[in-house]
Amino acid sequence: MLIEPEAVAKIDADCIRSGIPGYALMTAAGHAVAAAALRHYPEAERFVVLAGPGNNGGDGYVAARLLAESGADIRVFRLSMKPPMTEDASRAHAECPVEGLPLSMYCPRLGDVVIDALFGAGLARDLSPEVSDLISELERNRIPVLSVDIPSGICGRSGHIRGAAFRAERTVTFVALKPGQVLLPGREHCGEVEIAEIGVPRRLIEQYRSPTRINSPDIWLDYASAKTPSGHKYSHGSLGVFSGGATQTGACRLAAEAGLRAGAGLVTIAGPSEALAANAAHLTAVMLRQVDGRAELDEWLQDRRLGAFVLGPGFGVGEKARDFVLALRDRNLVLDADGITSFRDDPERLFEAFSTGAPHLILTPHDGEFGRLFPDVAASKEISKVERAQAAARRANAIIILKGADTVIAGPDGRCAINSNAPPWLATAGSGDVLAGICGSLMAQGFAAFETACAAVWYHGEAGNRAGKGLTAESLVSHIDI
Ligand SMILES: NC(=O)C1=CN([C@@H]2O[C@H](COP(=O)(O)OP(=O)(O)OC[C@H]3O[C@@H](n4cnc5c(N)ncnc54)[C@H](OP(=O)(O)O)[C@@H]3O)[C@@H](O)[C@H]2O)[C@@H](O)CC1
Numbered sequence: 411m412l413i414e415p416e417a418v419a420k421i422d423a424d425c426i427r428s429g430i431p432g433y434a435l436m437t438a439a440g441h442a443v444a445a446a447a448l449r450h451y452p453e454a455e456r457f458v459v460l461a462g463p464g465n466n467g468g469d470g471y472v473a474a475r476l477l478a479e480s481g482a483d484i485r486v487f488r489l490s491m492k493p494p495m496t497e498d499a500s501r502a503h504a505e506c507p508v509e510g511l512p513l514s515m516y517c518p519r520l521g522d523v524v525i526d527a528l529f530g531a532g533l534a535r536d537l538s539p540e541v542s543d544l545i546s547e548l549e550r551n552r553i554p555v556l557s558v559d560i561p562s563g564i565c566g567r568s569g570h571i572r573g574a575a576f577r578a579e580r581t582v583t584f585v586a587l588k589p590g591q592v593l594l595p596g597r598e599h600c601g602e603v604e605i606a607e608i609g610v611p612r613r614l615i616e617q618y619r620s621p622t623r624i625n626s627p628d629i630w631l632d633y634a635s636a637k638t639p640s641g642h643k644y645s646h647g648s649l650g651v652f653s654g655g656a657t658q659t660g661a662c663r664l665a666a667e668a669g670l671r672a673g674a675g676l677v678t679i680a681g682p683s684e685a686l687a688a689n690a691a692h693l694t695a696v697m698l699r700q701v702d703g704r705a706e707l708d709e710w711l712q713d714r715r716l717g718a719f720v721l722g723p724g725f726g727v728g729e730k731a732r733d734f735v736l737a738l739r740d741r742n743l744v745l746d747a748d749g750i751t752s753f754r755d756d757p758e759r760l761f762e763a764f765s766t767g768a769p770h771l772i773l774t775p776h777d778g779e780f781g782r783l784f785p786d787v788a789a790s791k792e793i794s795k796v797e798r799a800q801a802a803a804r805r806a807n808a809i810i811i812l813k814g815a816d817t818v819i820a821g822p823d824g825r826c827a828i829n830s831n832a833p834p835w836l837a838t839a840g841s842g843d844v845l846a847g848i849c850g851s852l853m854a855q856g857f858a859a860f861e862t863a864c865a866a867v868w869y870h871g872e873a874g875n876r877a878g879k880g881l882t883a884e885s886l887v888s889h890i891d892i
């Protein structure tokens with residue numbers, strides 16, 4: 411579950427209304443931080459708390475008090491020498507026995523462990539040069555940083571860096587993860603994340619849960635078991651994958667093999683006559699069909715058992731792709747690679763074709779391809795990857811799989827999931843073709859488009875983990891296990 415940073419203050423206010431004082435939450439937060447510091451850094455020569463003006467700083471003062479009480483050597487440096495901005499933080503400051511010095515007086519030294527309590531959910535603008543310089547100095551001196559709630563400088567909503575950001579070894583966050591801790595680059599700045607329970611009632615957390623989720627099997631398993639009590643319905647389904655010309659057939663075969671491996675009962679590659687020999691030489695279980703032009707396509711489409719299609723991998727960019735896609739407008743379609751690029755001069759033509767009915771188009775762009783279909787959305791740097799994918803999904807009435815190390819899946823109804831199980835070595839040639847094939851396979855088996863996309867991205871990541879570091883697209887296919 412995720413919560414947005416804006417929900418933090420609302421949760422606090424609701425807790426107070428329910429009789430749980432804000433200071434009790436802050437005390438619990440400070441305890442969790444102090445405990446993590448002692449547990450993970452027993453060798454620290456001194457702990458250095460950097461305290462900001464708000465409640466994040468308040469958590470830092472509580473942690474400083476507890477660390478001092480435990481006998482640790484502890485220093486506190488304050489961003490501002492003015493009284494803290496909130497009542498709870500002022501109380502935490504007043505109860506902290508360690509005198510706080512101005513931040514400018516801090517000279518990092520070997521053996522320090524920094525507790526970053528400058529800003530959390532309330533980060534409102536870029537960090538000042540003073541803080542950015544300190545971050546650089548800590549990095550130069552390899553001083554370990556434990557961040558309170560989120561590394562200061564990371565936007566909890568988008569994961570973007572506001573000017574500069576701490577690179578924490580560990581982060582102790584509260585209540586639930588924020589999107590900016592799962593999206594890049596925020597995720598990388600958090601290090602190991604620990605979620606501390608601080609006494610917020612479950613019903614309140616549920617009330618404020620973000621519609622954006624971390625991608626995981628709960629998203630589709632409930633759906634799948636509701637549709638099929640036996641859970642085995644998806645062992646059938648017929649998938650069609652389009653091949654490009656004779657010299658570009660590898661990509662469609664990867665998609666087709668992945669489709670088969672992901673459980674489609676029947677997978678057919680449809681390609682031009684010039685590509686038949688190349689495809690035939692490499693295929694056993696996958697069927698082949700000659701489809702040169704629109705007439706043959708229309709004839710093939712008479713077969714209503716064909717539950718989904720993949721078009722794009724190795725297909726070639728141009729009018730033929732556009733024409734085929736338009737012919738598929740009332741069918742389930744995964745549009746990838748060249749299929750996406752083919753619409754760069756007139757994306758509206760694609761969106762219009764799929765504008766009605768339940769979403770049955772899955773688009774699988776990486777950032778470059780995304781920019782070709784949604785140039786204005788891609789250009790707005792302020793909005794998060796989640797918001798980009800959501801805006802695109804609404805416009806296209808499609809499921810968007812915006813690929814990357816933090817792939818985001820969004821539907822036109824606003825549902826959204828951030829994927830986090832993909833290993834770095836999954837970014838290899840042909841990996842996207844495999845993903846498109848898994849998507850097509852699951853749609854052919856009867857999954858709805860959003861659930862398909864979430865499941866496909868997750869199973870693709872799992873296959874990557876199983877295949878390990880030496881992964882090739884072929885080995886990835888053989889590790890698909892659904
Ligand atoms: N329920 C929970 O989860 C609980 C959460 N808790 C904790 O509360 C934290 C959120 O606290 P928070 O709302 O007070 O915000 P916080 O991050 O301390 O910063 C706000 C201050 O910083 C200032 N400021 C902002 N950006 C700045 C910049 N770049 N440079 C300089 N100044 C800047 C801003 O100034 P302003 O914009 O108002 O001028 C304001 O004064 C949360 O992260 C967690 O640690 C726990 O205590 C218990 C329960």
Ligand SMILES: [K+]
Nearest residue numbers: 529558560562
């Ligand atoms: K922080």
